[in-house]
Amino acid sequence: MGEASVITCPNPSCQAANPEDRSACQVCGLALPHRYLWGVGAGVSGLHPGAILNRRYRLVQSQIFLDTRPGQPPESPQELPPELVAYLHLAAYPLQVPRPYAAFATAAGDCLLLEDSAIATTANPVALLPTLAQSWLDAPPLRQLNWLWQIAQLWQPFQAQQVAQTLCQPELLRVDGSTLRLRQLQAGAMPSLGQLGQSWLDLAKAAQPAIAPFLKALIQGMQQSSPEQLERQLQQALEICAQGQKMVYDLAVYTDQGPSRQRNEDACYPASGTVQQLEVSPPAQQSLLLLVCDGIGGHQGGDVASKLAIAVLRRHLEPVLSSLAAPAHAIDLVQALEEAIAAANDEISAQNDRSQRQARDRMGTTLVLALVHGSYLYLAHVGDSRAYRISHQSCQQATLDDDVAAREMRLGYGFYRQVLDHPGSGSLIQALGMGPATALYPTVQQFILDADSVFLLCSDGLSDHDRIEQFWQQELLPVVAGQQTAAASARRLVQLANRYNGHDNVTVGILQVRVRQPSTRAVPASVVGSKVQIDADPALFTPPLTEPAAATQPSLKAELGPDYRTKASTRRFPLLLSGLVLLAIFGVAGWVLWGAGTERLARQLPQSDGADPLVEPGATMPPPSLERDSFVRIQQSTAAAEGSSPPLLTLYDSLEAVSQSASQSAAVPAQGTLPAGSIVQILHKPSGADQQRWVRIKVCSVSTDTSLAAPPMESGPTPLPTPATPATNPAASPTPADSAVFQPGAEGWIQESQVAPIAVKVEGLPRSQQGICRR
Incomplete structure (x- = not known):
């Protein structure tokens, strides 16, 4: 999205014309769409600006290409290599992760071109966005925390796709205002959370004084932290820091x-x-609320469904918002949104049921909403109504359509622009009112607003035919720059949609975000939960991933500059006095609590001959204890490596069946595997000492990725198999080759030792990820 400059020609004859013959489109008054792409692979090295790849991609800057034939489908391989599938499985993060656009071979080697890479399309000349390290020194404390929080959110899904090393490579981490952007993905050795912390050391040393003690404490504790703990601690720090920020929001909405x-x-x-x-x-x-719905069903009631959805959502959300006089916990607001969406869905579905509407006769509606609370923005959507984020450098689609094309891409069946050409690719896979809420999976995203930007919400009456890409620089960039009002831009976009699309209703909502005063509120180190050494020593962390990687990748310290300490000290001088006061306060409190705190910490940490457990490289945490009614995420796939037997999980119907398992007449227990990212609920754990090693579990969701937006189970051309059916004949026990993936709803008793080593407890799991276990 951000790679497209203005302009799609609305005349079909122009699309068929020779793209390099600019006169062919003069009759339209518009130029062709320009998409800037990031090139990866041996085939893009050694080229000079002006070179043409595959007779259509022109090199404009180092590794940045312009597609000169955007009217033609881009090239894609028949079979996708594993290194490309990770991009597709991570498509639920459209703001951070670039998307494969084309892949082909040349005489010099393979070429991969990525759209939505970290490219500043408004720069002259077009260039990569700055790295996180380059932007770090001048960023306010809230934005510094925000960038690290986004990395923490990506950690687990990136680990599941074996590309977590990307997040430890400074050159790949780019920033677009408050948003983290990735230049490309990098596979390789699986780093630990401690190694991620090691990559943050230079950032912590150059951090703003308000958050520097917290960051250093956070990093030192990452060796023993879980990803959930890291994300939660950063979330708490954000909530504290965001309370000191002054914001102005301008909203305008029009429908036609x-x-x-x-x-x-x-x-x-x-x-x-x-x-x-x-x-x-x-x-x-x-708080502020913006809702956009696009009804489905025509004369059968699409207008009824959209209006009903608005009414129900307002009824559920307005009391929540009116009671939020103080900062609200993010989990509470996400849950409130999910419950309101479920209520709207069920009310529309109930009307369909009362009218005995079936299949395509059912009325429904899409939904996209923005909820602002303080410095937070929550985006939620179902269907193909969209939200876009516009910054000074780019325009990006912030939501991923709930249609067949997006589903096929996320399942790894093909590049988005490849599957977009398939019949029925635009058909919706979910909308409000089409079924019970237990089968609905809304996507809810959370943003920290710490930079001037614009969010556009719209129905497909505007977004069809790439009209946003066509007009964003002309109509939305001036709003970001403060040169045009949100209201004027919204009215203009409605007019342009009617002129260049005109086939549908159109609704446009614009939310302009302006930061009046950044926050300088301090975040105490105590947020991490224990007193730590402030000047963290790099020796406390495990070695770098590999020596070659460390030698070839520029360090954060190098990007910050040899005099980054001096720069930071000079910049921070006006805050020195307030910093000393805060340090004095924390010092007194820390002196009082130090004795009790260290004694308690000593009791909690494992002892080993007096050695500091933080110093032990490669130390591993013990498997978590599985608690009743908790949710756990499978961190490591139980599928076997090629050529080996899969480590099957065994589920028994009852504890009596466990004791009878040796009997020839006993029923064979169900056996199967679970891929990484699956969610499991612990239903029961006996209290008897002899039964402590057994727990009853229920499989809540089995997903092809671990993104926050991932539905529990995605259907596709090749659905996952059902688990083996228990048989009365022991000889019918499934062999490793016949093993299947457990489906959502599978339930039974299992040895705790089978689950604990590959699982991590998930606290505050949103309803959208609880799958079939939702209450």
Whole structure:
């Protein structure tokens, strides 16, 4: 999205014309779409600007190519190599992860071209976005925390796809205002959380004074932390720091029937034509809500469904928002959104049931919403109504459509632009009202707003035919720069949608974000949970991933510059006095609590001949204890490596069946595997000492990736097999070759030792990820 400059020609004859003959499109008054792509592979090395790859991709800067024939489908391999599948499985992170656009072979070697890579399309000339290290020194404390929090959110899904090394490579980490962007993915040795912390050491030393003690404490504890703990600690720090920020939000929303429709099946909240401004100053934490729905069902009731969804969502969310006078916990707001969406779905579905509507006759609606609370923005969507994020450097689609094309891409069946050409690729796979809420999986995203930007919410009456890519620099970039109002831009986009699309209703909502005063509120090191040495020693961490990688990748210290300490000290001088006061306060408190704290810490940490356990390289944490009613995520796939027997999990119907398992007449227990990212609930754990090694589990979800937006089970051309059916004949026991993946709903007794080593406890799991175990 960010790689497209203005312009798609609306005349079909222009698309068929020779793209390099600019006169062919003069009749349209528009140029062709320009997509800037990042090139990877041996085939892109050694080229000079102006070189043409595969007779269509022109090199404009080092490894940055322009597609000169955007009207033609890009090239893609028949069979995708494993290194490309990771991109597709991680497509649920469209703001951070680039997307494969084309792949082909040349005489010089293979070429991979990525769209939505970390490219600043408004720069002249077009160039890569700055690295995180280059932008670190001048970033306010909230933004520094925000960048690290985004890395922490990506850690587990990247580990599942074996590309976590990407997050430890400074040159691959780029930033676009408050958003972390990745230049490309890198596979390799699986780093530990401690190694991730090691890559943050130079950042912590150059961090803003308000957060430096917290970051150093956080990094020193990462050797023993879980990914969930790391993410939670950063979330707590963000909540503290964000309370000191002053924000201004401008909102404008318009909906229009369009020139060719008999009725408007879109609906919005606030009402069309509303223009609002909200100023947020600490300690107040006001809220703002924007809803866009696009009804499905035509004369069968699409307009009824969209209006009903708006009414139900308002009824559920407005009381929640009115009670949020203080900062709210993110999990609470995410749960409130999921419950409101489920309620809207069920009310529309109930009306369908009462009218005995079946299959395609059922009315429904898409949904995209933005909820602002203080310095936080929550985006939620179902269907193909979209949200876009616009910065000074780029325009990106922040949501991933719930349609067949996106599903096929995420399952790894092909590049997005390849599957987009398949019949039925635009068909929705979910919308509000089409079935029970237990089968609905809304996507909810959380953003920290610490930089001027614009969020656009719209129905497909505007987004069809790449109209956002066509007009964003002309109509939305001036809003980011403060040169045009949100209201004027929204009205213009409705007019442009009617002129260049005109086949559908159109709804446009624009949320302009402006930071009046960045936060300098201090985050104490105590947020980490224990007193730690402030000047963390790199020797406390495990060695780098590999010596070659360490030698070829520039360090963060190198990017920050040899005098980064001096620069940081000079920049921080005005805050020195306040920093000394804070240190004095924390010092007194720390002196009082130090004795009790160290004694308690000593009791908690394992002892080994007086040695500091933090110093032991390669130390591993013991498997977690599985607690009743908790959720755990499978961290390591139980599928076998090629040529070896899979480590099957064995589920028994009852504990009596366990004791009878040696009997020839006993039923064979179910055996199967679970891929990484699966969610399992611990239903029961006996209290008897002789039964402590057994737990009853239920498989809640089995997903092809571990993204926050991943539905528990995605259907596709090759659905996952069902688990083996228990037989009465012991000879029918499944062999490793016949083993299957356990499906959601599989339940039974299992040895705790089988699950604990490959699982990690998940606290506060959102309803969207609880799958079939949702209550």
